[in-house]
Ligand SMILES: Nc1nc2c(ncn2[C@@H]2O[C@H](COP(=O)(O)OP(=O)(O)OP(=O)(O)O)[C@@H](O)[C@H]2O)c(=O)[nH]1
């Protein structure tokens with residue numbers, strides 16, 4: 412936390428090419444749309460964040476211009492970067508900063524590799540500090556792996572690596588039990604499996620069943636280490652306007668498990684992004700993050716109140732006739748009263764801050780939950 416700004420870290424865990432960068436960049440757009448006309452604004456908190464988001468958006472919009480969407484036209488992330496989004500109530504001095512770390516998913520697969528071990532350590536520290544974990548899941552891989560290819564799933568979904576990271580995260584949450592702890596399992600690229608956003612088939616139940624099956628170990632780890640954590644399931648379309656036309660499996664000795672899935676997509680006319688599920692994600696984040704902020708603010712207010720009461724007692728309390736007399740004569744009593752008044756002012760200010768945060772919470776979390784949201788575990 413810097414100054415009066417609440418800083419909330421959001422951790423993302425997924426291997427390469429799942430859709431982390433796209434998801435983060437989409438959050439700002441969705442947040443702004445959600446907050447349009449309200450007393451709260453969401454903005455990039457710094458120039459690098461603003462630039463990264465506009466560059467990512469430009470690349471995606473460009474890729475969706477074509478009739479056929481080619482995923483490889485969107486490049487992998489090469490360096491870790493912090494996306495910072497500020498949630499700013501128009502009337503308040505107490506904004507909330509969402510900080511999301513984006514990193515090359517390949518680092519998760521190979522623990523940073525030979526050259527990036529230290530930077531990967533930093534990423535892991537960030538993930539451990541995050542109260543919220545988002546686990547984007549490659550829906551196409553999961554849904555298109557028929558029996559013969561199912562054995563590639565644990566390695567290509569990076570389940571053992573995710574379990575390890577989640578275990579460290581859950582241990583941290585166990586230490587900070589009073590804080591909210593949330594994990595959101597988010598299948599992405601599910602445009603062709605759900606029928607509520609232009610898709611032709613409804614495989615929602617199958618998708619959920621497969622996520623439960625493949626991530627059961629991850630869920631178990633969280634249950635063991637941090638039973639108080641809330642586990643949600645939320646499929647997300649960051650594009651919404653593409654359709655899977657085929658998913659071919661080829662033998663590839665470099666691919667984990669020896670086979671690689673090659674999806675092909677058609678762009679649904681007119682190629683305009685139709686996000687789905689991100690509003691629920693923002694609502695979940697705000698609920699959890701702001702209630703954490705509120706808790707912390709209330710704790711601070713309680714501490715300030717205690718100090719102010721202590722100072723007041725110290726200022727007013729009688730310490731015996733001769734000592735009281737001396738306190739008054741020497742001017743120390745007046746100094747104590749001044750300190751007590753300053754303490755009361757700090758207390759009043761922190762209460763006012765809690766109220767502002769509460770306003771933000773109400774603005775964002777009164778939305779009803781969408782039908783895609785489910786509990787997991
Ligand atoms: N069909 C579809 N493709 C998506 C979606 N989200 C992302 N993609 C595509 O999936 C590919 C990978 O997305 P990225 O956001 O770059 O993935 P990443 O997890 O950041 O990958 P690394 O940077 O390598 O870790 C890109 O071609 C994206 O355009 C989605 O919701 N639907």
Ligand SMILES: [Mg+2]
Nearest residue numbers: 431432487488
């Ligand atoms: Mg990326």
